[in-house]
Amino acid sequence: MKRKNIVIVMSDEQTWNTLSLYGNKTLRTSHADLLAQDGVAFDHCYTAYPLCCPARSTLWTGLLPHNHHVTGNWRHIREELRDQGLIRPFRDAGYHTVYCGKWHVPGTTPERYGVNDAVAIPAVVKGQDRGRYITEYREYAIAQGYPLVEGMMENLTERDMAQMKVPGKAPCGTSEIRLEHYLETWQTGKFLEALERRPDDQPFFAVVSYNAPHFPLIVPEPYDKLVDPDSVELPPNFHGTLDGKPEELRNLHYYKQMEGLPEAEWRRFIAHYLGFCSLIDDQLGRIVQYLKEQGEYEDTIVVFTSDHGDMMGAHRLIEKGLYLHYDEALRVPLIMAHAGTSGERSDGFVMLHDLLPTLAACTDTPMPMPQDAKSFAGLLRQPCGASSEREAVLSETFRLRGGMNGSGDNMPPEQFREEDGDVHLSLRSKTFRYTFHYHGPDELYDKAADPHEMTNVAEDPAYAGPLADMRRKLVQELRDSSLFMTKLVEDRLAKK
DSSP states (O other): OOOOEEEEEEESSOOGGGSGGGTOSSOOOHHHHHHHHTEEEEEEEEOSSSSHHHHHHHHHHSOOHHHHOOOSTTOOOOGGGTTOOSSHHHHHTTOEEEEEEOOOOTTOOTTTTTOSEEESOOOEETTEEOTTOOHHHHHHHHHTTOOBOTTOTTOOBHHHHHHTTOTTSOSEEEOSSOGGGSHHHHHHHHHHHHHHTSOTTSOEEEEEEOOTTSSSEEEOTTTTSSSOGGGOOOOTTTTSOOTTSOGGGGGSHHHHTTTTOOHHHHHHHHHHHHHHHHHHHHHHHHHHHHHHHTTOGGGEEEEEEESOOOOTTGGGOOSOOTTOOSHHHHEEEEEEESSSOSSEEEEEEEEGGGHHHHHHHHTTOOOOOOTTOOOOHHHHHOTTTSOOSBSEEEEEEEEBTTBSOOSSOOOOGGGOOTTTOEEEEEEEESSEEEEEESSSOOEEEETTTOTTOOOOOTTOGGGHHHHHHHHHHHHHHHHTTOHHHHHHHHHHHTTO
């Protein structure tokens, strides 16, 4: 019997609460909602690192960043992993494999990871895979008459760039490139062309990886005006303070880029982001419609997810990165259709890098379980009845040798130096989020009493017991994965 096909649709920097099925009252994501009716939507899926390259390297290897060594953007994956990864087992099992769009696993390529047909892959410029900088697309856009700025990695025109530099205004605006020529529209076309080339006698494993809604928020019509800024509800923690959070946040662009702007500009900024999310939702709709027209939809496991989230006004912060161990940056949407029951929600804790081992289990594809991953196939069969393999989820960020990112270098956590490095680890359970900061005070949030992580109770004597318990659980999580990381944390906690 032929195995089910697999299609993974992945956006970039899309937090979980951008979908109407997760409670967003401003935006209607009808295609994601319909997909969820044919499968299971997960309320608690988390990424291992709130940054593109480490998150995606974790997804395609099943290893945490401290084990695959992509400890920042564009830092190369561990040499032994450059021809491995979790796509290859599907190809070895007889799948025709397709990858389209943003890759962001530094030091290797989709082909080396087992992809038969790689399309619309970004160029590597000075050791950095630059996401939107797809040579074929740039040539296409320029041929349509759009004056892209030479060397500009984001496919912007001068007019586009000017909209992000208006004093007193949020950095967002309307793209000079029309929708029919926009990157995501073009990319969906390339993906569907690749599916048209698939062999008739094989199941297919296909990934389309978009750049939106990742900044810059230069959005094509009509999505730039789709959401009325006056209808945007600011996050509940927008009016909080940064008290109890890392002091460094106030000096980083996550905070300073929007500092002092009126609420109307925040709403306009968020409206552009949500418009971008709607653009992605419509691309998902195009892909589902194609599968239905081909008679393949019912025989295809369709996945929708993202690599990490975006703060988008939470705690008056934007984007993602080193210090941002909060739900908005770490929690991502995950919908899986035709892999189990239909029309269900699961509140089980899963991680993004559990996805491919789960797909392998659902399709009887042989795959050795990666060290840091766990299949959640049981939750697809019993979303409410089965227990999750995870009681908590671990995320991490690093600054090594003075920097957060690199250009073609390999920098495992063993290169950490106290004088110019930092390590941040967070453990999220149903009741608490604990964040370990190597330098500076730790954070602890009571998720039942404080779901929006506004009040750090790590130094509250009433929470001494939960703090000690979460520290113990963090060490145990690390002990199962890395002796170096375990010792690093244990030694530091002994001094706190």
